[in-house]
Amino acid sequence: MATIKEISQCVGVSIATVSKVLNNQKGVSKETEKAVLAAAKKLNYRPNLYARHLKTGDSKTLGIIAEDLTVFNTPDIIDGIGVCCESRSYHYILGNLRFNKQFGHSVGHGQKKSRLVNDMVEQMLSKQVDGIIYIGCHSHSLATLSIPKDTRFVCAYCYSEDHSIPAVIYDDCEAARNVTKMLLSKGHSKIGIVAGVKDSWHTNNRLLGVQEALYEHAVPYNPHFIRYGDWTRDLGYQLAPELLKEGVTAIFAMNDLMAMGVLDYCNQHDIEVGKDVALIGFDNREISSVCRPALSSVALPLFEIGHTAASVMLDLIEKGEKNENNQIRLSCAIIERESTALEAQDI
Template identity: 40%
Template sequence: MATIKELAKCCGVSVATVSNILNKKPGASEKTRKLVLEMAEKLNYTPNIVAKNLKMQKTRSIGVIAEDMTIFSIPDIIDGITDYCQEQDYQILLTNLRLFKKYNDTYYNREHYYDLVGVEIKKLMEKQVEGIIYVAAHERIIRCIPDTLPIPAIMAYGYSKSERVPSIVVDDVHGAASVLDYMVDRGHKKIGVITGKPDSLHAQARLVGYQQVLFKNEILYDPGLVMEGDWTRLSGYRSTSQLLEKGVTAIFCMNDLMAGGVYDRLDELGLKAGIDLSIAGFDDRELSGYYRPSLTTVSLPLHDIGHKASELIIDLLNGTKNELGPENVCYVGCSLLVRKSVNDITR
């Protein structure tokens, strides 16, 4: 591959002239410009972008640290990050910590992996990244990014609890409220809930959304209709009979996997989902569209979270500071996906 010096020699001009022409700067004649561009194509000349960026003290690269690429939420978030970075001519350097593979979900409430994050941050800074985005697998408080970090950082799908590190998270309260509004509008007043794990911020916020809709519609909140699940299909299955005994007409599951467990139990009992019992989920996992009937659910804004994280970090690099909500948190809204699993009992 030819160098810029070789290209200049072939054209009989200076390196500075070639550089100006390739960077679309004025000064050269049209004849010289045409000669340089044709010779560059003939020699298959490719500019050394790394050297150019280092000279400008900019690499136009963002370091992305993912907790575990096998978790369903993370690829869409990274796709959103990549989408905006490509629009702005930035590249990403991706690190996969593989935390779920190593520890399952036990690491969610521990800090033993923070040292590993620190090592990866150091490696990325050695590669001259201009900023870092940390992508969590499950929303929780994560204090693994030091406030002393000399470059901008963003927490995606988690809470940094830092004034220096903005957090981009799901608006779970609004997401749950949207699906509960839909169920109430279709005549359901006795709605059971199967939650996620009680220490989950997702589960806590979605329960608030459920309670807000009941209060707004003057429906008495009955804690006996709230069953504790653990995000698994089996926990949805086990909770279904108890809620049926309490006379519910609908069940809101805090994720689509638990909703699948409700379908399983109804099938065993000879009951029809969407007819004998209405069901709604949350997350819009791919499988939810293949349930029969297809599951009404709430779509997580994963791509939008990644896109927003990229927007914020590039704005910070350009000296623009965005005003976020309290505690430096940006909430991204969900979308209700209406399918066939919630019956209208007003007719």
């Protein structure tokens, strides 16, 4: 691999001139800049980022800690971070805690999880990253971290008990409120809910959104229309007949997997989703657009969460800027498909 000295000898300019070109500094003619870049490419030059860090005091590198790379939300968030980093000439190092693989949906193991998080933070800091973005498996409160006070830290898809730490999440309550308003606008006043687990942040905020929309439209809240699941397809299947017996004309499942369970039950019992009952899920997973009938769902702003979190972090690094509102909530979008195509009077 070539050095700056070899490039300077090849072009016939000083090492200082080559350094200016490679570091995008002013004071070099366009002709010389072009010659230096051509020589760098020809000689297969690669910058020594660690040496640059020692000289400038910043590594132009972020650390990303993901609770689990296999969870559906994480790749698009990382993609958003990556695009933002690329646009501002930063790199990133990725660490995977494997929480979902190790602990599943269990809310326990707090001490073990905290130890794993703090160990990963130490690993990132030992690699001289300029800041750390932490990606949650789901929206939850991240316990107080044992990290140096001057560590730049941003949460994505979760939030911290330390309110000084910026967090970028999406608005569960607003999304569920909009889903309910959409179903009400189609004439559905008997809306069944396949909720998630009772102690989930997502479940409680989405239920709040449903209740707010019903209240705004003077539709009584009926607790008999609520069933709690565990986010799995099997529970959606099991709970579907209970809601249908209550006489609901529409079902809002709080994730696409449970919605698919409802769809499975309906398909097996000659109930036409989109004609006999309306159905909408949440998350806009790939399966929602390829099942039949195609499933209406709520699309999460995953790319935007990652891009926003990275932008907040890079502003902290480069400008020392902190957002006045340390918890940024992004809006979701409702994707309507065949499963909610008809008005209630047509069902």
